[in-house]
Amino acid sequence: MSVSASREIAVERVGRVAIDVSCLVARPLTGVGYYTRDLLRTFLMGHPEWQASLFASSAKPAAGLACELGVEAHALRTLRWPTRLKNAMWTHLEWPPIEWFAGRADIVHGAFHLLPASRKARRIATVFDLSALRCPDTRTTANFRMHLKLLRHAAARADALIAISESCRNDVIELLHVSPERVHIVYGGVFMDEFTVPLDEARLRACRERFGLEGNYFIHLGTLEPRKNLPRLLEAYARVRARHRDCPRLVLAGQAGWMYDAVFETIERLGLRASVVTTGYLERADAVCLLRGAYACVYPSLYEGFGLPVLEAMAARTPVLTSCVSSLPEVVGKEGILVEPESVDSIEVGLDALIERRADALTRAEAAFERARMFTWARSADMLAETYRRVLEGAPR
Numbered sequence: 001m002s003v004s005a006s007r008e009i010a011v012e013r014v015g016r017v018a019i020d021v022s023c024l025v026a027r028p029l030t031g032v033g034y035y036t037r038d039l040l041r042t043f044l045m046g047h048p049e050w051q052a053s054l055f056a057s058s059a060k061p062a063a064g065l066a067c068e069l070g071v072e073a074h075a076l077r078t079l080r081w082p083t084r085l086k087n088a089m090w091t092h093l094e095w096p097p098i099e100w101f102a103g104r105a106d107i108v109h110g111a112f113h114l115l116p117a118s119r120k121a122r123r124i125a126t127v128f129d130l131s132a133l134r135c136p137d138t139r140t141t142a143n144f145r146m147h148l149k150l151l152r153h154a155a156a157r158a159d160a161l162i163a164i165s166e167s168c169r170n171d172v173i174e175l176l177h178v179s180p181e182r183v184h185i186v187y188g189g190v191f192m193d194e195f196t197v198p199l200d201e202a203r204l205r206a207c208r209e210r211f212g213l214e215g216n217y218f219i220h221l222g223t224l225e226p227r228k229n230l231p232r233l234l235e236a237y238a239r240v241r242a243r244h245r246d247c248p249r250l251v252l253a254g255q256a257g258w259m260y261d262a263v264f265e266t267i268e269r270l271g272l273r274a275s276v277v278t279t280g281y282l283e284r285a286d287a288v289c290l291l292r293g294a295y296a297c298v299y300p301s302l303y304e305g306f307g308l309p310v311l312e313a314m315a316a317r318t319p320v321l322t323s324c325v326s327s328l329p330e331v332v333g334k335e336g337i338l339v340e341p342e343s344v345d346s347i348e349v350g351l352d353a354l355i356e357r358r359a360d361a362l363t364r365a366e367a368a369f370e371r372a373r374m375f376t377w378a379r380s381a382d383m384l385a386e387t388y389r390r391v392l393e394g395a396p397r
Helices: 003-011 031-046 083-093 141-157 166-175 201-211 230-243 261-269 284-292 308-315 328-332 344-356 358-372 377-393
Strands: 015-020 050-057 076-079 107-110 122-127 160-163 183-185 217-221 249-253 276-280 296-299 320-323 337-339
Touching: 015 377, 031 050, 031 308, 031 377, 083 141, 107 377, 122 141, 122 377, 160 166, 160 377, 166 183, 183 377, 201 284, 217 230, 217 284, 217 308, 230 249, 230 261, 230 344, 249 284, 284 308, 296 308, 296 344, 308 320, 308 328, 308 358, 320 328, 320 344, 320 358, 328 337, 337 344, 344 358
Parallel strands: 015 050, 015 107, 050 076, 107 122, 122 160, 160 183, 217 249, 217 296, 249 276, 296 320, 320 337
Antiparallel strands: none
């Protein structure tokens, strides 16, 4: 049976799902936001067998969100409801039901850690990572407590949880003591067209001029926060730069998050102010251009639920250095340089390899590009639809 024929049959068996997309209101978007937006937009376009209603609550307005998700304004109900209040009411009181705002549903889905209260629908929450338990010292105390509360509530009450990688799924099973049949995987993805269209050379030149970038550069794409392991990356980079006169500059592209002072203190201590460029948050088109034009992507994170910047670097045919822990080997396979993130020596060796064995790095990048084709948002949307079907039918994973 063809895919189109099976879809036509599936459309006759409509299910109703209400999705809490409040995580998309916060701006600018980071990994959680890009995953949620791109997955749901693809799902809503490609799976009409599911009748979806969307709900977002925040103290901030959600202007333009329906358009971003590709739905009519009436398909998204927004409420100026403070996040902390909603978190407390849904985790402690299991009230009010999301159906009050989003309408009748067979399944309700919290897109980021928080499990929605419901009248009688089956309930799902997406878990992005267990860094609150794996790396508690990389979070503020308030953030740690909040995420732990949400995760434990979801683990205890959800009919199913969605993990964004096999590694994340294993952590959910081990650390939250959830039975394996309740945890489903929906991988992150990439729009390959975004990286295969001709490079916008004019935009890249403008970005280079804006940030004073001449010649080659390494790029790290992500929020400046402790889990990204930037002080160790800077230590290793300083050693490599001292030996290689032609060492590319290092671009740290991303907004300053929390507990980020150590990054700038390390830059000053190592005398790297002239060698390291911090861009702040980049608009999507600028980030893609800089990623495509980079000498290599360096991403030795301490822990990732998935690691979208690594996948995007692969799609951009940019050589990748990343960590050998959590989900990152699952994404990059054997096509990147894997390092021990807690070892400055290991990161240093990896950076050396990018420079001294350039031909090998470029060969790996071509293989990584082919591997990136496995992780499309269309495939992820299919995984989401299959998860909904299994949960609705009560079938095991």
